[in-house]
Amino acid sequence: MAMTGTEQDTAPSRLAPRRALRASLLAGGHAGRSLISFAFILAIWAVVGLLRVVPESIFPAPWSVWSATMEMARSGVLWTDLSVSLSRAAVGFGLGTTLGVTIGMLTGRVALVRTLLNPFLTVLRPIPAIALVPVAIVWFGIGEGSKYFVIAYTVFLTVWFNTHHGMEYIPETYLRAARSLGVSRVREFLTVILPAAAPHIFAGIRLGVALAFLSLVAAELTGASSGIGYRLQEARQYIRTDRMFSLLIILGLLGATVDLIVHWIGRRLVHWQQG
Numbered sequence: 001m002a003m004t005g006t007e008q009d010t011a012p013s014r015l016a017p018r019r020a021l022r023a024s025l026l027a028g029g030h031a032g033r034s035l036i037s038f039a040f041i042l043a044i045w046a047v048v049g050l051l052r053v054v055p056e057s058i059f060p061a062p063w064s065v066w067s068a069t070m071e072m073a074r075s076g077v078l079w080t081d082l083s084v085s086l087s088r089a090a091v092g093f094g095l096g097t098t099l100g101v102t103i104g105m106l107t108g109r110v111a112l113v114r115t116l117l118n119p120f121l122t123v124l125r126p127i128p129a130i131a132l133v134p135v136a137i138v139w140f141g142i143g144e145g146s147k148y149f150v151i152a153y154t155v156f157l158t159v160w161f162n163t164h165h166g167m168e169y170i171p172e173t174y175l176r177a178a179r180s181l182g183v184s185r186v187r188e189f190l191t192v193i194l195p196a197a198a199p200h201i202f203a204g205i206r207l208g209v210a211l212a213f214l215s216l217v218a219a220e221l222t223g224a225s226s227g228i229g230y231r232l233q234e235a236r237q238y239i240r241t242d243r244m245f246s247l248l249i250i251l252g253l254l255g256a257t258v259d260l261i262v263h264w265i266g267r268r269l270v271h272w273q274q275g
Contacts, residue, residue: 045062048061049063065245065249066246067242068243068246072231078250081228081230084226085227088144089151089212089213091144091148091151091152092147092149092154092215093151093209093212095148095152095155096156097156097205099159100155100156100158100160100163101160101201103160104161104163104164104166104204107121107160107164108163108164108197109189109193114168118164121160124157125161128218129214129215129218130218132149132150132153133150133221136149137223147220151219153215154208155211159204159207159208162203162205162207163201163204166196166197166201171196174196175188178191198270199270202262205266206262209258209259213255216229217232217251220233228251232244
């Protein structure tokens with residue numbers, strides 16, 4: 001059925017608010033969409049808490065989690081745990097990344113090293129970090145060494161794999177062009193191989209950030225007297241789900257913040273490939 005003149009005039013006016021809302025969401029970019037997503041989840045969480053669909057002891061409401069966070073912050077426990085955990089994650093991440101990039105470059109470009117190490121490292125990759133906690137404690141004791149080892153191990157394997165992949169699969173045309181110009185091996189590595197592999201390397205480093213926080217909790221669940229993982233274990237023993245939720249949210253926010261920083265650095269250092 002054909003629309004009347006009045007209906008044709010009013011149809012665009014009804015669509016205008018929707019288009020304006022869509023345009024504002026797109027203009028907000030990633031940050032705006034993230035805020036909307038968090039607000040949506042928080043609203044659902046608050047409704048569940050108000051309706052008491054699930055017992056508070058099992059699924060705490062947002063205000064209970066906030067109260068537990070303030071309680072830990074006022075006592076100073078939260079800041080101590082954050083400092084300890086961030087220090088452990090930073091050291092383990094630094095060790096794992098340095099070793100992963102170095103070994104990945106060697107296995108990617110040196111056939112002898114690739115033959116000697118690749119099968120062994122491939123076997124190690126499926127072994128989760130938490131499975132190495134007992135071994136790490138036997139080797140390094142319950143001090144910081146065992147925690148550094150578990151974190152570094154997890155980060156190393158991820159960074160190594162991405163670095164190796166990037167270094168091994170350099171387009172042959174790049175190498176032929178460089179050699180046709182008579183460049184030295186060192187210059188070829190610095191101006192051709194390394195820039196071509198850089199996107200893969202930074203992808204591995206970015207993934208290593210997330211895995212550093214993941215393995216941090218595994219390392220702190222056993223043989224620790226401080227840190228976020230230890231505090232989670234303590235909250236479980238006392239059935240403080242409000243503290244558990246608080247610590248998990250803080251851990252997620254920390255990981256996301258560090259990931260954004262690494263991504264920002266990578267986009268500026270590897271500016272030639274933003275596809």
